[in-house]
Amino acid sequence: MDSEHQLYAYAAGLRFTDLPAGTVESAAALILDHLGCALLGMPLPWTRALLTALADGGELTPPGDRPGGHAVGRPGALPPGIAALVNGTAAHGFDLDDTHLPTMSHPGAVVIPAALAAAEATGADGRDLITAVVAGYEVMGRITRATGLGFGEKGFHATGQVGPMGAAVAAARLLTNGTPGAAGSASLAGAVGLAASFGGGIKAFSVGSGNVKRLHAGRAAQAGYFAATVQRAGLAGPPAAVAGKFGFVPTFSTDPEPAYHALADGLGDRHLVDEIYLKPYAACAAVHGAVEAAAALAPVDGDRVDRVLVGTSRRALAQNSNPDPSDVIAAQYSTEYSVALALLGGATDPRRYLDVGTGADAAVRRLAAKVTLRVDDQAEQSYPDANGAHVEVTDADGGRRAARAAVSAATGPGWASAEQKFTAITTGLLTPARQSRLVGAVAALADGGRAADCLTTTTEGTSHD
Template identity: 35%
Template sequence: MTPAQQLGALADEVRAKGLSADLRTDLAGRVLDLLGNSLAALGEKPAQVIREVVADWGGKPAATALGIAGKLPAPSAALVNGTLAHSLDFDDTHLPSVLHPSSAVIPAALAVAERTGASGPSFLDAATVGIEVTCRLGMAGYDEENANSVFFDRGQHATAICGAVGAAVAAGMLLGLDSDGLTSAIGIACSMGSGVIEANRTGGTVKRVHCGWAAHAGVVAAEMAKHGLTGPPTVLEGRFGFLQAFCGDRFDIGQVTRGLGEHWETPGIFFKPYPCNHFTHAGVDAALRLRRAGIDPTRITELTLGVPEPVLRTIGEPIEEKRKPRSGYHGAFSGPYTVAAAMLGGGGLGVFHEDFTDGAAQDPARLALAEKVNVVADAECTRIFPRQFPAVLTVRLDDGSTHSERVSHNRGGPANPLSADELTLKFTSNAARAVPEETAGRLAEAVWRLPSGGSVNDVLGIVPTSGT
């Protein structure tokens, strides 16, 4: 069998036999995380734009989109919800591929599960397989020697490109496609994935729509396969196939099929505990530890944040700008500011949305502490990167003493996981931006029931039907 056929066969087998309770519970946590991130993003401009666009499209009502009264066609609902899921860059992350697979796959699976009346376990199984496909395609385009994604190196957004294929598999499973149909859904979706990341360099809000478009494409590809459209079985590895087109000769097809059905990537995907650039998280972790150890910020005379060398240019340079971010958004990409926020702020799981407002970024106390932070390359952190985003933080106090915290495993990853209670706290803190506390509690309870037989409709029947 070709790699696409092997993926189709796995998806067909899982649809028939189901997955373990552990995998279903893990995925339920990702659904909860995604819904919280999405509710928190209801007021964001890109999401408002997409809601207006799909309202103009119209179509047969079938699935729920957060913030919209009434139902939409499943592809439109997937587009809205995928856009919301990625709008705050608070979504889970697969390393070292740096994919955000849940935001592309789960919205597609939600839309089709609602339309078909799928059970909670069936929905979770489909989303898990879709995420697995997404991650394996991303890793097929990962350059181990250079520790970099070939997709990103060529200016392509791997999340959107690989996510469209994973979303198609999840949607196809919920539509009841057999292995041949699922293979065709993969072949079709490979012609539909897209996304360039120039916006990361020079601005623009289009990147926030990438996961929504991937979810939309996945649903459409699966529907096309269900109605008889076919895709090439060699679509992944072929001379004119997916990986050759996006990665040239720099791909490893073995990443797609090696250990398929035995090893699952999903439990190893990192949750983001803080709403800031993932490279800053270990520094935040270290600052929070020092704070809990009793370090008085008013006595700090100097801080040194050691990070992987490739991370310096993102969160440490130019140091003058990183110490004085121009806005709350820029503060989320600043090593000095995020350390200061962790020492002085709070909320959520340590730092939260209120720490990244424009007002917070202009707070004199935070800026004064950020001014004392130097960001340097640390050899041990560089060695670990990019399978972790580690950091070491050293503070010098006014009595000349120094105190250090080294964080080798990010909070939220498999070696330092968030508990179910912590995931729920992140969710309720996010949801508080859009719904009453009682509604958030009901939503969390409905999501956590999904592995034991709850319904997707039970969850989506609780979500708000108007934007903020």
């Protein structure tokens, strides 16, 4: 069996009882993080614009007698695929959702919305949801590893391009009730074969106006769910759409010899959900080392700073240098802006990025203009598994301060970290009682709690309509 079909066989055969306790905890932590990020992103302008467009097009019509889905924090049933679209967009709406650093992709905002939509449609329990999420992350991450980082450096957005395939696996497992053996493997291959043609996303957003990035995750989640439903109805895609002739990996990889072995090497030894970085800062993960180093030097008096030197990776220098961003996503992708914000003490408040374009960020912009980037050998060597940077601040009187930092997912996401972040970003959106109930609903998944409770618990008590 070739490596692509070994991956499908593994994803189809995975059972909750196969998962170590730490992996179950990681998956639950990522589901909680997803819900928190979606609650934060739901009232933002780009998510509201999507909801308006869907309403105008009649696509928010409740599904009647058919099982429906829910958008996080919004009452009323939706068609499941639309729920996946809305939740994925909202979760990616502040660039605070989880990241797989080795592939520089965001699996949570893609895989989890599709899995939740399928879980609601089938009445799945929490253990089935967790297992589907683990399988979806595994497939998405391994396909991206096999493809390599080159296509992202060329300008494709891995989350939008590869995401439909991971989402399709998670949704297909739930929609087929985890069909085992060859039939289950074939159903996943067929769903991925469709989803491989549904991806999309380029990084033109990085220089603004770029809020289309939020839709990359939502559309990928919707596409994966759609692929799984179409496959179940009898229309399957090419069975070797990942590694076969003209498959995704050979088409998108920039390496003469793509890493096909990454599709199957070490399956089951360690799960990808255990390698996920929970983002504490609402900026591109490639600049997080620089933000953390700058935060260690905060607060500074920006008007007394003469210059700021940031040593970073070559990719961050090429992709994330923009001293004068025009909108929110460009600022979140900008090393200069994000470092300046961190130096002024605003690193941990995602809402500070909403000041871009309003004039309220004048002090940040003045300091960002003083930031210079260069390649740092240590940061380059550790990239992408650890995003590191060195930040040096020189004051007008010649005084210097410096800090070095690196971020990684070496310890996995962890429930405690996810709960702490969830509480921080949902305060003001949920009452404390509702926060507690939602945390409890996610914690109960591992004991077989209803998967749908994770969504329905969010639909009351929010501060946005």
